[in-house]
Amino acid sequence: QVLLVExxxxxxxxxxxxxxxxxxxxxxxxxxxxxxxxxxxxxxREGVAAIQSDxxxxxxxxVQGRFTVSxxxxxxxxxxxxxxxxxxxxxxxxCAAAARWVCRRHEGDFGYWGQGTQVTVSS
Numbered sequence: 001q002v003l004l005v006e007x008x009x010x011x012x013x014x015x016x017x018x019x020x021x022x023x024x025x026x027x028x029x030x031x032x033x034x035x036x037x038x039x040x041x042x043x044x045r046e047g048v049a050a051i052q053s054d055x056x057x058x059x060x061x062x063v064q065g066r067f068t069v070s071x072x073x074x075x076x077x078x079x080x081x082x083x084x085x086x087x088x089x090x091x092x093x094x095c096a097a098a099a100r101w102v103c104r105r106h107e108g109d110f111g112y113w114g115q116g117t118q119v120t121v122s123s
Contacts, residue, residue, distance in 0.1 A: 003029050004095045009117030016121070017083045022095030022114055024076035029112055030099030034071055034078040037107070038091035038119075047105020048093070049080060058104050062088070085121045092116040 008020040024031050035050035049069035050058045057069055068081040078095055096110035103109040 003112050004097060004114035006093065006095045006114045006117035009093060009119045011120040011122065012085055013122050014086055016085050017081070018085065018119060020080040020082065020093055020095075020117060020119070022078040022080075024097060024112075027076070029076075029097055031071070031073070031076050031078070031097050033098040033100050033103030033109065035096045035098075035103065035105060035110060036069060036078070036080045037094045037096060037105070038089075039094070040091040043091075045094070045107065047107070050103050050105050050109075051078070052103055053101050060105060082119070085119075087121050087123045090119060090121050092118050 003026045004022055006022050032053040036048040037045050038048050039045040048060050048063055049067055051069045051071050066084045070079045094116045095114040097112040098110040
């Protein structure tokens with residue numbers, strides 16, 4: 001079953017904005033650490049942004065200053081505010097969660113994954 005559900009993806013023009021959401025469907029899933037990854041066709045999956053239980057964040061250089069990751073612990077929901085979108089941001093965006101206090105944008109840090117939401121940015 002799907003334990004993490006992403007939403008908010010869509011098609012936008014370059015320079016536009018989107019806000020992605022990721023909801024934990026199972027309360028037994030630890031959301032102490034959560035992150036966003038993305039994968040474009042023909043490219044490797046890359047870590048976009050991660051947020052720890054203490055609020056410390058880790059961003060990919062390519063999105064620094066444009067994307068903001070946040071988490072609502074009460075709602076078990078992760079967000080990714082994406083501004084100034086570029087065509088190179090086009091990818092399937094995946095949400096991930098981990099039962100750990102410290103995490104970075106490493107796939108191995110996370111045990112739970114969503115099915116993804118598509119983001120397409122036109123030039």
